[in-house]
Amino acid sequence: MEIVGVPAGWPATEEAALAVQDALRPRVVLDGTGPPPGTGTVTGVDVAYDDGRDLVAAAAVVLDAATLAVVDEATAVGRVSFPYVPGLLAFREIPTVLAALDALTAEPGLVVCDGYGRAHPRRFGLASHLGVLTGLPVIGVAKNPFVFAHTEPGTVRGSWTPLRADDGEEVGRALRTRDGVKPVFVSAGHRVTLDAACAQTLHLARGFRLPETTRRADGLCRRALREAAAGVPRPRGASPAARTPPHTAAPRPEEDTSWPPNPPDASSPRRPGTI
């Protein structure tokens, strides 16, 4: 399989990435529901990484929204296009995800991705970014809370509490998809309201905590990564992924060759940027 390269002009620094978010954010559409829950198709997208080989595998799985049966699926393998920086996740995942979506034959319908949309320090998380770039209705369903405080929803499936921004806006919800199990964190991405996003999530997450879409996509992208990694030698010495992270021009400290190793330096936190 072809390895997707990093697109020309793709932001290489945090500063450039922030500028892209600011430029695209006005294009987010907050209305709409996508196909009514249980109708049409719904597509899960997910990504898996092998930083050692500088590989990223993305999967897109189209399900029949009524039966949750797999209608179509596609994968793509690419190079890591950005380091992980909280708040800039989209720049790490989107190029390969777009390639996987492009390889689909079926209509994606509603897209469900891991991570956030509106619930983002600058109101433009992965789900919103992917929606603006594709024009598709997208929602974000994250497994962990991000920067927004929340209270614990009731213990019964369907219970939820708001995720609020500093200005009081409800940017997402902690939603219980299974009795007594840790909630998921839902936010609108593009062309879908928060109400509709939660309704879609509850419809897709039945026997398990996570939506069936993300479960299928997760399994598929991991398999794609395994198969791709088998053909790429494990690099020795200076690995490609060890290149200096964009913008963080600070010289990397010397390799710790002591044995046992010294404790890692925890004094270099990343800051996603304040709104």
Add this chain to the structure above:
DNA sequence: GCGACAG
């Protein structure tokens, strides 16, 4: 100044 921080 020190943490916290989707995947």
Add this chain to the structure above:
DNA sequence: ATCTTGTCGC
């Protein structure tokens, strides 16, 4: 995300 053994329960 990823590194990882066993363990509890349907």
